[in-house]
Amino acid sequence: xxxxxxxxxxxxxxxxxxxxxxxxxxxxxxxxxxxxxxxxxxxxxxxxxxxxxxxxxxxxxxxxxxxxxxxxxxxxxxxxxxxxxxxxxxxxxxxxxxxxxxxxxxxxxxxxxxxxxxxxxxxxxxxxxxxxxxxxxxxxxxxxxxxxxxxxxxxxxxxxxxxxxxxxxxxxxxxxxxxxxxxxxxxxxxxxxxxxxxxxxxxxxxxxxxxxxxxxxxxxxxxxxxxxxxxxxxxxxxxxxxxxxxxxxxxxxxxxxxxxxxxxxxxxxxxxxxxxxxxxxxxxxxxxxxxxxxxxxxxxxxxxxxxx
Amino acid sequence: xxxxxxxxxxxxxxxxxxxxxxxxxxxxxxxxxxxxxxxxxxxxxxxxxxxxxxxxxxxxxxxxxxxxxxxxxxxxxxxxxxxxxxxxxxxxxxxxxxxxxxxxxxxxxxxxxxxxxxxxxxxxxxxxxxxxxxxxxxxxxxxxxxxxxxxxxxxxxxxxxxxxxxxxxxxxxxxxxxxxxxxxxxxxxxxxxxxxxxxxxxxxxxxxxxxxxxxxxxxxxxxxxxxxxxxxxxxxxxxxxxxxxxxxxxxxxxxxxxxxxxxxxxxxxxxxxxxxxxxxxxxxxxxxxxxxxxxxxxxxxxxxxxxx
Amino acid sequence: xxxxxxxxxxxxxxxxxxxxxxxxxxxxxxxxxxxxxxxxxxxxxxxxxxxxxxxxxxxxxxxxxxxxxxxxxxxxxxxxxxxxxxxxxxxxxxxxxxxxxxxxxxxxxxxxxxxxxxxxxxxxxxxxxxxxxxxxxxxxxxxxxxxxxxxxxxxxxxxxxxxxxxxxxxxxxxxxxxxxxxxxxxxxxxxxxxxxxxxxxxxxxxxxxxxxxxxxxxxxxxxxxxxxxxxxxxxxxxxxxxxxxxxxxxxxxxxxxxxxxxxxxxxxxxxxxxxxxxxxxxxxxxxxxxxxxxxxxxxxxxxxxxxx
Ligand SMILES: [Mn+2]
Ligand SMILES: [Mn+2]
Ligand SMILES: [Mn+2]
Numbered sequence: 001x002x003x004x005x006x007x008x009x010x011x012x013x014x015x016x017x018x019x020x021x022x023x024x025x026x027x028x029x030x031x032x033x034x035x036x037x038x039x040x041x042x043x044x045x046x047x048x049x050x051x052x053x054x055x056x057x058x059x060x061x062x063x064x065x066x067x068x069x070x071x072x073x074x075x076x077x078x079x080x081x082x083x084x085x086x087x088x089x090x091x092x093x094x095x096x097x098x099x100x101x102x103x104x105x106x107x108x109x110x111x112x113x114x115x116x117x118x119x120x121x122x123x124x125x126x127x128x129x130x131x132x133x134x135x136x137x138x139x140x141x142x143x144x145x146x147x148x149x150x151x152x153x154x155x156x157x158x159x160x161x162x163x164x165x166x167x168x169x170x171x172x173x174x175x176x177x178x179x180x181x182x183x184x185x186x187x188x189x190x191x192x193x194x195x196x197x198x199x200x201x202x203x204x205x206x207x208x209x210x211x212x213x214x215x216x217x218x219x220x221x222x223x224x225x226x227x228x229x230x231x232x233x234x235x236x237x238x239x240x241x242x243x244x245x246x247x248x249x250x251x252x253x254x255x256x257x258x259x260x261x262x263x264x265x266x267x268x269x270x271x272x273x274x275x276x277x278x279x280x281x282x283x284x285x286x287x288x289x290x291x292x293x294x295x296x297x298x299x300x301x302x303x304x305x306x307x308x
Numbered sequence: 309x310x311x312x313x314x315x316x317x318x319x320x321x322x323x324x325x326x327x328x329x330x331x332x333x334x335x336x337x338x339x340x341x342x343x344x345x346x347x348x349x350x351x352x353x354x355x356x357x358x359x360x361x362x363x364x365x366x367x368x369x370x371x372x373x374x375x376x377x378x379x380x381x382x383x384x385x386x387x388x389x390x391x392x393x394x395x396x397x398x399x400x401x402x403x404x405x406x407x408x409x410x411x412x413x414x415x416x417x418x419x420x421x422x423x424x425x426x427x428x429x430x431x432x433x434x435x436x437x438x439x440x441x442x443x444x445x446x447x448x449x450x451x452x453x454x455x456x457x458x459x460x461x462x463x464x465x466x467x468x469x470x471x472x473x474x475x476x477x478x479x480x481x482x483x484x485x486x487x488x489x490x491x492x493x494x495x496x497x498x499x500x501x502x503x504x505x506x507x508x509x510x511x512x513x514x515x516x517x518x519x520x521x522x523x524x525x526x527x528x529x530x531x532x533x534x535x536x537x538x539x540x541x542x543x544x545x546x547x548x549x550x551x552x553x554x555x556x557x558x559x560x561x562x563x564x565x566x567x568x569x570x571x572x573x574x575x576x577x578x579x580x581x582x583x584x585x586x587x588x589x590x591x592x593x594x595x596x597x598x599x600x601x602x603x604x605x606x607x608x609x610x611x612x613x614x615x616x
Numbered sequence: 617x618x619x620x621x622x623x624x625x626x627x628x629x630x631x632x633x634x635x636x637x638x639x640x641x642x643x644x645x646x647x648x649x650x651x652x653x654x655x656x657x658x659x660x661x662x663x664x665x666x667x668x669x670x671x672x673x674x675x676x677x678x679x680x681x682x683x684x685x686x687x688x689x690x691x692x693x694x695x696x697x698x699x700x701x702x703x704x705x706x707x708x709x710x711x712x713x714x715x716x717x718x719x720x721x722x723x724x725x726x727x728x729x730x731x732x733x734x735x736x737x738x739x740x741x742x743x744x745x746x747x748x749x750x751x752x753x754x755x756x757x758x759x760x761x762x763x764x765x766x767x768x769x770x771x772x773x774x775x776x777x778x779x780x781x782x783x784x785x786x787x788x789x790x791x792x793x794x795x796x797x798x799x800x801x802x803x804x805x806x807x808x809x810x811x812x813x814x815x816x817x818x819x820x821x822x823x824x825x826x827x828x829x830x831x832x833x834x835x836x837x838x839x840x841x842x843x844x845x846x847x848x849x850x851x852x853x854x855x856x857x858x859x860x861x862x863x864x865x866x867x868x869x870x871x872x873x874x875x876x877x878x879x880x881x882x883x884x885x886x887x888x889x890x891x892x893x894x895x896x897x898x899x900x901x902x903x904x905x906x907x908x909x910x911x912x913x914x915x916x917x918x919x920x921x922x923x924x
């Protein structure tokens with residue numbers, strides 16, 4: 001389903017990714033919003049490097065995706081990652097504005113939706129992230145629903161996550177994905193995870209226990225002519241999880257603070273995450289790093305299996 | 309708009325359907341969830357056989373669609389229908405999981421959405437069912453909306469129904485279809501039907517009075533390059549209907565029971581249908597069978613007209 | 617992305633548009649619902665002629681789109697516009713029913729959604745209108761959301777408007793477009809406009825200050841393989857605007873009247889617009905005409921820039 005790359009598209013591959021494409025090696029896409037907006041420096045740089053190292057260890061090639069000065073980069077050289085990790089004021093790009101950054105020669109970090117678009121365009125079918133966007137709490141009033149969900153319904157990329165960020169409305173996120181026909185597969189568990197926690201109290205719509213089975217499922221979808229990607233929910237390893245009962249207390253407190261301080265719109269998510277960071281004395285960030293690494297591992301295994 | 313069948317897709321045609329494809333005869337797709345989840349044995353088997361017989365009488369070939377042990381069947385032999393009618397624990401497959409059943413070698417009955425996908429893949433453009441899924445009552449809170457509606461917006465199959473099941477929110481279902489650009493055509497009436505009843509109290513967005521006109525409309529959509537199918541609402545024959553005023557009382561009581569007994573999620577629809585079966589002393593099932601037969605008749609006529 | 621025109625599609629080009637297509641000249645599509653349903657005769661005819669004249673002055677060719685007796689017209693001769701401006705009982709066509717009017721040999725005016733479909737089919741990529749449809753106030757209860765928004769997510773046409781009609785729910789309309797990945801670009805301002813007013817109190821998601829930059833952005837989207845159109849919001853010129861604070865009073869009164877008189881469904885929008893016309897002593901209509909003319913000007917400039 002990869003479209004031919006237009007000669008006018010300002011796209012550059014890292015050396016490693018370009019070589020991987022030539023020899024047909026497995027590649028795992030990585031988003032850059034997690035680097036620019038998700039974690040503070042220098043933790044974000046350490047995380048980005050460690051995730052890339054994990055993917056290489058597993059026999060695949062990492063392709064961190066970002067727009068730098070109007071160029072779409074598929075894979076960043078290490079110095080570029082270091083620069084990105086310290087940049088401020090970069091755009092946060094989604095489906096609506098990734099081409100805007102290219103056309104206007106801006107720099108921007110790619111969200112899940114934009115990373116899926118870029119990965120698909122570059123022929124990459126597996127992508128590791130932390131948590132996807134979803135239906136926001138209160139969306140029945142605000143209609144605030146992440147473009148990540150629509151992208152899963154359209155673009156044929158397997159997205160490996162630890163579930164939607166648990167500050168979102170998880171039951172409504174699952175309903176939305178069901179309506180759109182997006183498969184939600186929990187890896188090796190019947191319980192749908194909740195980002196920092198191994199379960200959300202909801203059963204997973206589907207469950208598979210090997211990278212090969214996931215690869216096989218996606219191939220079968222393509223043979224049936226079904227568009228779009230799938231969401232793999234990979235529960236954070238037990239030793240790193242913050243149990244659901246505990247997280248619900250922190251999330252409840254953070255939501256109450258946001259209401260008290262009248263935080264609205266796009267400011268809500270960073271406010272809540274920061275609040276939870278303080279309420280957990282930094283544990284939430286450690287868990288976040290552990291789950292991204294865990295997802296990178298599984299994504300690499302799936303990418304290798306897709307090549308078999 | 310039919311895509312080439314991949315040699316790797318585990319798909320099998322019944323003898324009758326295979327022969328019909330060779331000679332270009334009209335074919336009508338049928339779903340299998342109505343057999344496995346919609347009615348008890350042996351009524352479900354009788355219904356399935358009678359519906360197939362009606363389609364043959366009208367000069368078309370029936371293609372009941374199901375996944376059996378990981379094989380996508382387009383058309384079932386009579387012994388397979390008999391087996392399916394007595395199977396328990398089969399999956400209920402929609403867009404998100406039809407390929408999952410194929411990949412994991414499971415068995416599953418196809419909902420409206422999955423039947424549309426399979427029919428379209430097999431080059432079949434007309435499909436008869438009872439009622440489609442829709443926007444659930446309370447969806448403004450739960451976001452519980454059937455994937456059938458999205459499928460109508462994507463997949464070029466004419467779905468002949470008696471309207472959405474009347475336990476759903478019919479006004480919201482029509483709004484959703486309007487937003488998605490799905491034509492809703494009531495056959496030979498200006499009143500939009502409500503499954504067991506010939507009218508819902510709502511005017512139909514569109515109305516046509518002959519199978520040829522319906523076929524002609526769909527062909528014109530394809531010539532304009534408009535994707536997706538259309539919903540034909542075929543009111544149940546008068547002698548079989550349960551009038552709206554009466555049905556609203558039963559539906560109201562069933563909804564009250566569901567609330568009292570705290571039935572939620574996927575259990576709600578079967579609970580309501582069973583409750584209504586008892587409240588109507590079985591009449592609701594007789595009406596259901598009559599309307600499916602009535603839809604099979606019209607679908608066959610449309611399939612014949614599409615071939616002209 | 618233009619599909620080949622089927623020989624069976626009843627489509628006719630005006631002489632001017634046919635010649636423009638042959639020589640590759642820039643063309644701007646125009647909708648016809650604004651003529652048949654948006655303004656009374658003879659003001660509607662004057663507006664239609666003035667808008668076409670503005671487009672010609674700017675070096676592009678106007679293509680007013682309508683269905684007349686089952687023929688899809690891309691560009692109307694002046695006598696046809698005059699006839700259309702006085703016709704009554706014409707259908708208001710959207711994605712769901714534009715092909716219905718063709719198949720049933722009816723006449724109908726095209727809404728934003730249907731005009732986008734027809735324009736795209738005819739190879740026209742820029743379209744000027746007044747205001748687009750959007751999420752209706754109360755849609756969190758009714759699900760009443762215009763098909764125009766979905767069309768923007770699918771069909772590659774640049775729609776130049778003065779924002780959504782301000783009687784709609786503008787914040788929810790922006791959320792819906794964000795979820796669907798539709799770019800919303802305000803021309804030469806950071807403030808998102810509200811049809812009669814130059815600002816809505818909301819920041820625009822994106823902003824560009826030249827027709828060339830808009831053309832460039834759309835081209836980049838196509839090179840990235842991103843489907844769909846974009847919404848250009850072009851604030852009404854200052855000398856013609858009715859300031860937001862003032863409009864909010866009129867809109868509030870009109871909404872209160874609609875509630876008092878129990879106006880519902882499709883009758884709400886015309887009721888509100890008529891009410892506002894009287895409350896503003898006709899100023900709302902003058903502003904409406906001024907903003908359509910302003911949009912025609914910008915659309916022509918974008919169409920010229922797309923040809924560079
Ligand atoms: Mn949002
Ligand atoms: Mn549901
Ligand atoms: Mn509406």
